[in-house]
Amino acid sequence: MSLGVVAYLALFATVGILFLLVNLVVGRLVRPQDPQPDKLEIYECGEPAVGSSFVQFDIRFYVVALLFIIFDVEVAFFFPWATVFGKMTHLAHLADQNQVVVASGAELEPTPAAADLYRELGVRRPTVPADVPASLAAEIPPTTSDAKRATEVVGYGARQFAIVTIVDIAVFFAILLVGFAYVWKRGDLNWVRAYRTGGMDEEALRAGAARDDSGQVVSA
Numbered sequence: 575m576s577l578g579v580v581a582y583l584a585l586f587a588t589v590g591i592l593f594l595l596v597n598l599v600v601g602r603l604v605r606p607q608d609p610q611p612d613k614l615e616i617y618e619c620g621e622p623a624v625g626s627s628f629v630q631f632d633i634r635f636y637v638v639a640l641l642f643i644i645f646d647v648e649v650a651f652f653f654p655w656a657t658v659f660g661k662m663t664h665l666a667h668l669a670d671q672n673q674v675v676v677a678s679g680a681e682l683e684p685t686p687a688a689a690d691l692y693r694e695l696g697v698r699r700p701t702v703p704a705d706v707p708a709s710l711a712a713e714i715p716p717t718t719s720d721a722k723r724a725t726e727v728v729g730y731g732a733r734q735f736a737i738v739t740i741v742d743i744a745v746f747f748a749i750l751l752v753g754f755a756y757v758w759k760r761g762d763l764n765w766v767r768a769y770r771t772g773g774m775d776e777e778a779l780r781a782g783a784a785r786d787d788s789g790q791v792v793s794a
Contacts, residue, residue, distance in 0.1 A: 637762055648750055655743045658695065662736040665691050669729025675702050675721045682724055703727045709734075 665688065668674050674688045682702040684692065692700035702724045706714050714726045757763060 634765060638765075641757060641762060645750065645754065651746065652743070655739055655746075659736055659739045659743075661691050661695055662732045662739065666729050666732035666736065669725050669732060672725055674728045675724045677721065682721055688728070703731075707731075 665674070668685070668688055668691075673685050675682050676685045677683075683689075684700050684702055689700045704720075704724070706723060706727055710727060710730050713730055714723055
């Protein structure tokens with residue numbers, strides 16, 4: 575590591591530390607000092623403090639945030655599926671318009687539009703299919719020309735792949751719905767959950783937690 579890089583890092587760290595210290599000192603000198611019982615209470619977004627001050631947030635905030643992150647992150651998996659599904663349907667549309675294969679001398683090559691779609695799907699060197707897969711043997715007669723046969727193979731293959739992606743995302747979405755129904759059934763989406771008292775004292779239940787003289791939780 576050169577001396578110039580070390581000097582820049584040291585300068586950056588010094589400026590950052592000084593910026594923090596100056597703001598803390600200025601805030602200490604400028605802000606009003608007026609302690610009150612209300613100001614000294616634990617702040618929980620307007621919610622009454624529950625339990626000890628050692629836990630400085632209501633567990634309900636954590637549960638709601640965790641559920642949101644779980645289901646929000648899962649939505650990100652819809653984007654690659656939508657990309658693949660869109661390109662497959664586009665490729666099938668090109669096959670319907672006979673814009674997939676072009677003759678280059680005695681050989682067949684994919685058209686620029688089809689080649690671009692294949693590259694976007696991860697195929698570095700797209701080529702024209704020369705053989706008919708066994709799954710498409712009944713759909714494509716062997717008497718057709720090479721260009722027509724290759725176009726139909728690409729078109730049928732793109733449609734089959736699009737159907738597979740639909741089934742795949744349907745299963746994925748069904749799993750998400752099962753998880754969502756589970757947390758809904760448990761009441762995790764409710765801000766105030768309903769509990770079966772089973773003979774418990776309502777006053778103790780509303781209090782949330784009782785403490786003995788030593789500060790230990792004796793009931794909840």
